[in-house]
Amino acid sequence: MELDERKKKILQAVIRNYLETGEPVGSRTISKYTDLNLSSATIRNEMVDLEEMGYIFQPHTSAGRIPSDKGYRLYVDTMMEEKEREMVEMKEMKEMLVERQNKIETLLKQVARVLAQNTQYATMISAPRAKRSKLKFIQLSRVDACQLLAVIVIEGNVIKNNILPVEEELSDETLLKLNILLNTHLNGLSIDEINLAMIAVMKQQAGIHSTIVSEVIDALAEAIRAEEDLEIYTSGTNNIFRYPELADQQKASELINTFEEKQLLGELLQETRSGEEETGIQVYIGEETPVQSMKDCSVVTATYELGGGMKGTIGIVGPKRMDYDKVVGTLRTIQSQLDELYGGNKEEGHSMEEEHSMEEEHSMEEGHS
Amino acid sequence: MELDERKKKILQAVIRNYLETGEPVGSRTISKYTDLNLSSATIRNEMVDLEEMGYIFQPHTSAGRIPSDKGYRLYVDTMMEEKEREMVEMKEMKEMLVERQNKIETLLKQVARVLAQNTQYATMISAPRAKRSKLKFIQLSRVDACQLLAVIVIEGNVIKNNILPVEEELSDETLLKLNILLNTHLNGLSIDEINLAMIAVMKQQAGIHSTIVSEVIDALAEAIRAEEDLEIYTSGTNNIFRYPELADQQKASELINTFEEKQLLGELLQETRSGEEETGIQVYIGEETPVQSMKDCSVVTATYELGGGMKGTIGIVGPKRMDYDKVVGTLRTIQSQLDELYGGNKEEGHSMEEEHSMEEEHSMEEGHS
DNA sequence: TGTTAGCACTCTTCTTGAACGAGTGCTAAC
DNA sequence: GTTAGCACTCGTTCAAGAAGAGTGCTAACA
DSSP states (O other): OOOOHHHHHHHHHHHHHHHHHOSOBOHHHHHHHSSSOOOHHHHHHHHHHHHHHTSEEOSSTTSOBEEOHHHHHHIIIIIOOOOTTHHHHHHHHHHHHHSOOSSHHHHHHHHHHHHHHHHSSEEEEEOOOGGGSBEEEEEEEEEETTEEEEEEEETTTEEEEEEEEOSSOOOHHHHHHHHHHHHHHHTTOBGGGOOHHHHHHHHHHHHTTOHHHHHHHHHHHHHHHHOOOOOEEEEOGGGGGGSHHHHSHHHHHHHHHHHHSTHHHHHHHHOOOOOSOTTOEEEEEGGGSSOGGGTTEEEEEEEEEOSTTOEEEEEEEEETTOOHHHHHHHHHHHHHHHIIIIISOSOSSHHHHHHHHHHHHHHHHHHHO | OOOOHHHHHHHHHHHHHHHHHOSOBOHHHHHHHSSSOOOHHHHHHHHHHHHHHTSEEOSSTTSOBEEOHHHHHHIIIIIOOOOTTHHHHHHHHHHHHHSOOSSHHHHHHHHHHHHHHHHSSEEEEEOOOGGGSBEEEEEEEEEETTEEEEEEEETTTEEEEEEEEOSSOOOHHHHHHHHHHHHHHHTTOBGGGOOHHHHHHHHHHHHTTOHHHHHHHHHHHHHHHHOOOOOEEEEOGGGGGGSHHHHSHHHHHHHHHHHHSGGGGHHHHHOOOOOSOTTOEEEEEGGGSSOGGGTTEEEEEEEEEOSTTOEEEEEEEEETTOOHHHHHHHHHHHHHHHIIIIISOOOOSSTHHHHHHHOSSOOOTTSOO
């Protein structure tokens, strides 16, 4: 059987209507809703065909039709009209984000919250993976006799700390040399690039100093690589209660658990399936999602970039009858917002700086006079 | 009317029974359940009295009785028998904790998870407040021309980072002097103690260098003080679905929201009401809790200490018919576990071996050292 | 005087059946 | 190919009734 133009129109009408109401939609409704000027009986015939083709189904005999996963898929792939008009609403989002956070963590939490409020779905956002971006600065300092503090700054001013235990105390001089050694060798490398060969070279050069240094290098290398905890922030979890089809105890409990045990979300947020969309927006409908507990949901993910190759993923989780148009539009917008704000320059706190500079000019002048 | 011994016994029986079943308990049940050898009719008479006194009530005419908040309160204050036998179970908890985490954050998440699994309630835990504990080490480093990295290590190896924007580049020498200045002045102080006077002194001494230095000091001081984000970790939120009285949409949604917007929990975890209990364990029943959304819950909080004055709070949230005995016992145990593991020494990551060999009755239990 | 047995009463819960409405599938006519 | 008409199905709602749990009260008992 073929999916002709009329069938498409009817299917689209069914889906649109269902997205709005959440109720099974009957033939009579469609007959009035569309501009096809067909009677309900004709619609019914077409609906039987659509059901046979698997795009819609009835929850029970003599109920209206509901889109199937396949139906949603077709809709998302070919029928969706992104709501550019959402852009207007989004201005306020921009305003909220414009107070630029000097910590990425704060920024991401903010984004998650704003998105959740704006869409009324649950949101999650993964921090950029450090592995891919480059080391900018490393510093070892002595905290006390038997502990070193290693501070690692990664492009985008992401900062990682580690306390390294050491057996015997290092002299100031050794520490200084070690710092220079580390920075000259590792600076500009991505974490992925720090391999055994590289470590071996450093150790060899350091070997002349002492064995303890080599130990420290080992510990540090391990610490850098272990620093892979994939932080994920979520917001609006309780939005799932807005949608009766997700709000029953069984499902709600599972979903909330998934959102709490954030590593369960990793699968969704980690794989940047270089899918059809070059924009990095992915839609998972129902059973398509890799996370079991979300098989009654739809998930839309988007990758974002903060400059310097720091990529992360944003996800929006809602019922299968989510407003795909709006969600995709919103994600596009936020992508470009983030790109606009952070994409160009790698430095952070820049806009803050500008604010400061006003005041500071004053103080400078005062200082001078 | 007086609460004689028999009434107490009956009340206790009612509560015990209700804690177990969650169903209103009738006179006949009590008549069999207790060793009082009284008929249900007698029990009924007593129950009328108990109801008049406000310890129990009927959800509707001709239903059994349910403890009121006042009833629970009496129970918790005077009738509870802590289940020391839980200690046995707790050994596994100890085992889970024994893999000592070198990051406090990881430790706290672990504790929250273990507690949630063990009690089947929702748990939360606040990170020790930095303000009260002492600075151990400060270091400013240049990340690039217009940004400084400030690393602040606080007692207990809690590490805070801040990127400070600067107007003009500081020379290596200035930076070195600044570091020495900062460390000599601030080392050993608690964050609370860094006041304007202190800053003024430093500025004065720094003044000879340049105005920019004074700016940096300002920014740093501000950063240190702003660093008060009271981190809170939660676990087992979805345990609330185990208890029908909390699982309806309205309540569940509110509770989950509270757990997600963690700052709402702050009120509970921040105030270390130096209450009756010198052990630092507090029970809030129903309306007693300061958090509105938990007024159908009970909350048990306990303060813990990681050594070096680093105090935080653990909270357990469950239905009013929570197993108070077990929860209080569990919290006591975890308190002493943490004390045993972290209380004595301030060093981290190093003393795993020691800890194993210790094993032992260094436990000073309730006794304040 | 305290305790108990007995009984009427109340209130919830569960079941049943009837009425209703929404929506379909099918057939026959256009 | 489209439409009107109609029988049929199934979920929802409501009321009525039965069952069960538990109470309050009264009168009798030790």
